[in-house]
Amino acid sequence: GENVEQHPSTLSVQEGDSAVIKCTYSDSASNYFPWYKQELGKGPQLIIDIRSNVGEKKDQRIAVTLNKTAKHFSLHITETQPEDSAVYFCAGNFNKFYFGSGTKLNVKP
Amino acid sequence: NAGVTQTPKFQVLKTGQSMTLQCAQDMNHEYMSWYRQDPGMGLRLIHYSVGAGITDQGEVPNGYNVSRSTTEDFPLRLLSAAPSQTSVYFCASSYRKLHEQYFGPGTRLTVT
Numbered sequence: 448g449e450n451v452e453q454h455p456s457t458l459s460v461q462e463g464d465s466a467v468i469k470c471t472y473s474d475s476a477s478n479y480f481p482w483y484k485q486e487l488g489k490g491p492q493l494i495i496d497i498r499s500n501v502g503e504k505k506d507q508r509i510a511v512t513l514n515k516t517a518k519h520f521s522l523h524i525t526e527t528q529p530e531d532s533a534v535y536f537c538a539g540n541f542n543k544f545y546f547g548s549g550t551k552l553n554v555k556p
Numbered sequence: 557n558a559g560v561t562q563t564p565k566f567q568v569l570k571t572g573q574s575m576t577l578q579c580a581q582d583m584n585h586e587y588m589s590w591y592r593q594d595p596g597m598g599l600r601l602i603h604y605s606v607g608a609g610i611t612d613q614g615e616v617p618n619g620y621n622v623s624r625s626t627t628e629d630f631p632l633r634l635l636s637a638a639p640s641q642t643s644v645y646f647c648a649s650s651y652r653k654l655h656e657q658y659f660g661p662g663t664r665l666t667v668t
Binding site: 453491536 | 600659660662
């Protein structure tokens, strides 16, 4: 199956700093790349998604960039706040959905 | 709207027992799916359905069966539970396949 690699596995930042999470994929083509946030004890929730005909998408403090040639996409969170602390997952639809292994983000007040 | 509901929240099974995890959505979504979440491995797709009467295998389908007789319900059956099936199971639904997936609260399953 498709392999979606996500880095880093843990990320600790100071409140107000930016956080960047990166995902790469191998051979298959995808036309849809969502990012999910999962808080402790809850199901994942979509925070932003991007489709293959768009290189960048922003929603307030969150942005996603996509480089199909290099087969990688990234999540950028600016002006981080303690409530951004959670586990973040990238995903791609390569005929079926494949998720990255997750990044635990800790925002220190 | 209740969104996506899952029952039970917790379950303990003995090896070899069978059970059904229930999933229902009230958003009239066509696409529904089941994932398992294990530590350090993210979410892995078990089975999915693009509409009533249509199901297909995901990344890790072995040991699990599904059916989709109605738009609302998508139960996951474990025919003979094994310790390797100890995991947290999430059901999700979306309007279509390439749209936002709404996840249920999860079922924590332990097989002893």
